[in-house]
Amino acid sequence: MTKLNKLCLAAGVCLLLLTLWAQPALAENAAAAPQAGDGYPWWVWPLLLLVVTFVMGIAAVLGGVGGGVLFVPIISGFFPFHLDFVRGCGLLVALSGALAAGPGLLKLNLASLRLAIPVALIASTFSIVGAMIGLALPTNVIQISLGATILGICALMLTAKKSEFPVVPQADKLSSALRIYGVYQEASTGQVIDWKIHRTPQGLLLFIVIGVMAGMFGLGAGWANVPVLNLLMGAPLKISVATSKFLLSITDTSAAWIYMNNGCVIPLMVVPSLIGIMLGSFVGVRLLKVAKPGLVRWIVIGMLGFAGIRALMKGLGI
Amino acid sequence: MTDNPGRSLQAGPEQLAYARILEKGMYFSLLTLIIIYVIYVSGLLSPYIPLHEIPKYWTMNVHDYLHDTHIRDGWAWLGMVRYSDFLNFIPIAMLAGVTILCFLSIVPILLKQNDRLYAGLALLEAVILGVAASGILGTGGH
Numbered sequence: 001m002t003k004l005n006k007l008c009l010a011a012g013v014c015l016l017l018l019t020l021w022a023q024p025a026l027a028e029n030a031a032a033a034p035q036a037g038d039g040y041p042w043w044v045w046p047l048l049l050l051v052v053t054f055v056m057g058i059a060a061v062l063g064g065v066g067g068g069v070l071f072v073p074i075i076s077g078f079f080p081f082h083l084d085f086v087r088g089c090g091l092l093v094a095l096s097g098a099l100a101a102g103p104g105l106l107k108l109n110l111a112s113l114r115l116a117i118p119v120a121l122i123a124s125t126f127s128i129v130g131a132m133i134g135l136a137l138p139t140n141v142i143q144i145s146l147g148a149t150i151l152g153i154c155a156l157m158l159t160a161k162k163s164e165f166p167v168v169p170q171a172d173k174l175s176s177a178l179r180i181y182g183v184y185q186e187a188s189t190g191q192v193i194d195w196k197i198h199r200t201p202q203g204l205l206l207f208i209v210i211g212v213m214a215g216m217f218g219l220g221a222g223w224a225n226v227p228v229l230n231l232l233m234g235a236p237l238k239i240s241v242a243t244s245k246f247l248l249s250i251t252d253t254s255a256a257w258i259y260m261n262n263g264c265v266i267p268l269m270v271v272p273s274l275i276g277i278m279l280g281s282f283v284g285v286r287l288l289k290v291a292k293p294g295l296v297r298w299i300v301i302g303m304l305g306f307a308g309i310r311a312l313m314k315g316l317g318i
Numbered sequence: 319m320t321d322n323p324g325r326s327l328q329a330g331p332e333q334l335a336y337a338r339i340l341e342k343g344m345y346f347s348l349l350t351l352i353i354i355y356v357i358y359v360s361g362l363l364s365p366y367i368p369l370h371e372i373p374k375y376w377t378m379n380v381h382d383y384l385h386d387t388h389i390r391d392g393w394a395w396l397g398m399v400r401y402s403d404f405l406n407f408i409p410i411a412m413l414a415g416v417t418i419l420c421f422l423s424i425v426p427i428l429l430k431q432n433d434r435l436y437a438g439l440a441l442l443e444a445v446i447l448g449v450a451a452s453g454i455l456g457t458g459g460h
Binding site for chain 1 (some may be wrong): 325326327328329330332333334335336338340341343344348351352355358359360369370371373374376377378379380383384389391392403406410411413414416417418421422424433436439440442443446448449451453455
């Protein structure tokens with residue numbers, strides 16, 4: 001068990017015990033105070049968030065998606081929180097997952113800093129733009145766009161292919177000038193893989209769109225990063241997945257600051273979500289050995305599809 | 319198979335330095351976040367908004383929330399860290415700020431390697447994140 005696993009496990013148990021221990025006193029408090037809209041005492045929601053994000057963390061690992069992409073549509077669809085706070089929280093959830101994974105991936109040389117820096121410059125700049133647009137537009141417009149985007153992600157998950165080792169006949173001029181290439185050892189075969197990329201300008205242009213969407217909807221953008229890095233730019237799948245995860249720690253940082261500076265962070269929501277999704281991810285990694293990822297992937301697509309339709313309906317006022 | 323023996327399987331020094339700072343910053347921020355949250359939820363320190371009143375606010379859009387609670391946006395929370403809810407913003411800001419520190423820390427390493435282009439790009443990234451963090455970029459609001 002790593003240090004991070006232990007820390008999160010201890011935190012999860014502490015939060016659960018603390019909430020249960022405080023429950024009678026809090027219930028009294030809640031009964032004395034005027035109930036807010038939903039009628040449930042306040043402690044129900046962080047507890048529910050902890051449980052739901054724990055399950056989400058498991059599903060995210062088994063389904064091969066980031067926590068952020070599940071968090072925003074599901075929590076905004078089925079919890080009473082306003083979309084502004086869900087997006088702020090979703091970015092912090094995605095950011096924390098990326099921060100937790102980043103150091104290991106960099107040390108293993110699976111995430112490439114040379115590949116990530118130029119891409120991050122574009123994506124993080126445009127995620128700021130996306131966050132500003134997202135906070136300026138009316139909620140129903142964002143909700144409809146979010147629903148459409150989530151359904152688009154479902155379609156992408158259903159149709160997108162992956163290429164373990166894409167063929168890159170020749171590196172393009174830009175990636176050569178930036179010296180974006182590397183070597184890694186494929187653990188399963190022991191083979192040493194020499195990789196380079198092509199179509200860098202086109203890839204960078206697509207990261208403008210990815211950055212805007214990440215910032216606008218508060219989604220982690222792994223679902224879009226990986227296909228662009230792998231299928232378009234030709235980075236090997238493992239390098240693409242690892243660099244994408246690390247990239248989120250930069251892209252989501254810039255958008256998270258915009259949401260935070262605009263008041264869209266409520267700590268009571270953030271911490272249980274963050275702990276829940278991290279704990280769920282650790283359990284998910286262990287379950288990965290015995291679970292059937294194909295089946296879980298279908299469940300995740302189903303969950304996303306349902307949440308996407310729900311977001312569309314909420315946005316349209318149906 | 320590799321056809322370039324000059325390339326290394328090991329991560330470069332700037333990548334390793336970045337990873338080390340990111341790891342330490344992440345652990346420290348996360349631990350602080352958990353401790354402060356326990357203080358907040360247990361009521362050891364008073365919050366600005368009583369816990370039982372929060373469900374009334376999280377259903378509002380952020381504009382109404384700030385208006386009704388008389389909370390100012392941007393870095394105004396720094397002046398309110400005596401309240402346990404605002405104390406939580408310190409580790410959250412640390413989590414969001416560690417990447418800036420990572421980029422700044424690799425600039426001298428890249429310069430030492432005579433990699434001015436990437437030193438410039440790393441510095442530029444730190445500036446972009448710094449601008450986002452500064453709060454000078456306003457929004458249109460709802």
